[in-house]
Amino acid sequence: MTRDDLIDKVQYGVMTPDEAEAEAELLGLRRLASHGDKTLDPLREPDWTLPMAAAWIAYRTSDAVRGQWDDYRLDCWEWRFRKWRVGFDGPVHEGHFLEQCSRATLAKLSISDSVDQRAARDPLFSMTVQEAIDALWIALRGGATNRVVLKRRRGSHRWLAPRRPAITRA
Structure with missing residues (x-):
């Protein structure tokens, strides 16, 4: 067989x-069925996607971030x-x-949080994924990053400079 x-x-x-x-x-x-290489360390990556950043804010673990890393998910x-x-x-x-x-999205991260990952949250940093997403948007609006790339549905990118007055979800 x-x-x-x-x-x-x-x-x-x-x-x-x-x-x-x-x-x-x-x-x-x-x-x-298989999972990607768990030795990949997303904390060493210079650039993160929004789902990776939200996972870090909510869970504070490299495993949670890795689970939202497209390079890992595609394996x-x-x-x-x-x-x-x-x-x-x-x-x-x-x-x-x-x-x-x-590929990871903020919507899929929110759904997975409500289904199966609440137990993985560190009680000292108790925050739902939705609260983490909201905190991430507040930080981005405040210019907390050097640069942000938002992908649009058709694959084009929009570069946003730091401290731009408003960031909208693409």
């Missing part, structure tokens, strides 16, 4: 992700449940798809 065979069985609901992972291990295959693969069908009128299947993690 190949890696692709295992993934197909999980997509069709014949196997669970855990069963496929165990079978892959027995066959000597690498893990199907992560996760199982995601789907109901799906082949064609317009084919039978409906239920299974898990192995998908690459998408």
